[in-house]
Amino acid sequence: MQPDAGGALAYPESTRLARQLLSFGGNDAVRGLIDSRQRNAVVPLRINVDHSAQVSALVERIRTRLATLPPALNAEVTGAPVMAASTVTRVVDRQWLSVGAALLAILLVLYALFLSLRAALVAMIPNLIPVAVYFGLLGISGIGLNPATSLVACLVIGVAVDDTIHFLARFNAEARARGSEDQAVSHALGTVLRPVSLTTAALCLSFGAFLLSPLVSHAEFGALAALALLLAWLTDILVTPALGSMVRIVTLWDLLRVDLGQSPQYTIPLLNGLSNRQARLFALTAHYERVPAGTDIVIEGEISADIWVCVDGQLEVWVEREGQRRTINSLFRGATLGEAGYFGQRRTASVTTRRDTRLLRFNANDLERLRRRHPRIAAIVLRNLNRIQAERLAHATSMLR
16 A cells, blocks of 8 residues: 555555555565465454354355455455364264264164164163263353364263163173062162273363363363263163163173074974074073083972973983882983973972083073063974973873873
8 A cells, every 4th residue: 555645545546556566665574465476465364263153254254245356356265263163164064974973883883782673772872862961061051063072972972882881781691690670780780880980980080181271172172071971971870770671681792602502493392493593592581501410400309390401411310219219211402301390290200410411491480581572482482392291291191001
């Protein structure tokens, strides 16, 4: 700009005069703003805001004014604040995509672990609650999403899923051992509550250290992360036990470690008609036992409602008459014994293992639990049990003739 007749600054009246002023009056500062061909210029602008939303609003206002320039002039808003605001905008726009992808990946992992879509969905509910509350707190508090706060949701999902799996796996083991979901919830919660609480406390204190940072974004990140982790902990100790007791959790590890031998549905009559996976699910409902040789499984005359299935090994069926032990039969893989006690009868003979034997033991309560959780499997097992009983009755009748 040049002084006018009154001494005030004014723009050059022509392009030629502007070129002359730039050529003879330019210095290093001017050369840093205008190129040597005098076709491009940089107009620096200082701003006193650092929030991405405010920077984006300012950029939009500037672009609106630049759109009114003559066609010969082209202008673009750029700079570090503009690029940072643009990056944050892209992060926010893709936040739902990243959280959704994380939740989908976790759902697939839970499905592969529990082998049940229903169990996986139940396990996902406690992990969705703290995330939903977190985004709600962002809206209420007015804290915007930025590269720091956008990490909290995925962080909370990871920690909450870890705690959920710990509880459900423990609940599953307790439910099988005790046969009662209510007792399993109590004992599982008592077992995992202390380690989960200590882990959450350590993480909350660690993220709370960010509150000492002079950077506002770091302080917000620490406060939000600690609060979200606390919400995840509350959800895991209040919601997860209530939901976990509604389903039967069977993990992939449970199925893999149950060894029923080759083709149990063909070599064990009680499991006839079941798939390999269904046979293993039944085994997890029952009690899988390893019994050493010389152990009495059944004692003649006692009252017991347990039924046994021989997975492998050898059993001796015998009775004591006139002070002598008389062997009636030898049983091997696939044999079912004790079904008379299931129907309320006293044991008619004793059974002893001849060598190390693996057995499946179950009773009426186990079958009722199987009926509630896997009705199709229960129907096939009960059908096979009735068939075995009918065959034995027919065999006994034929021997009396």
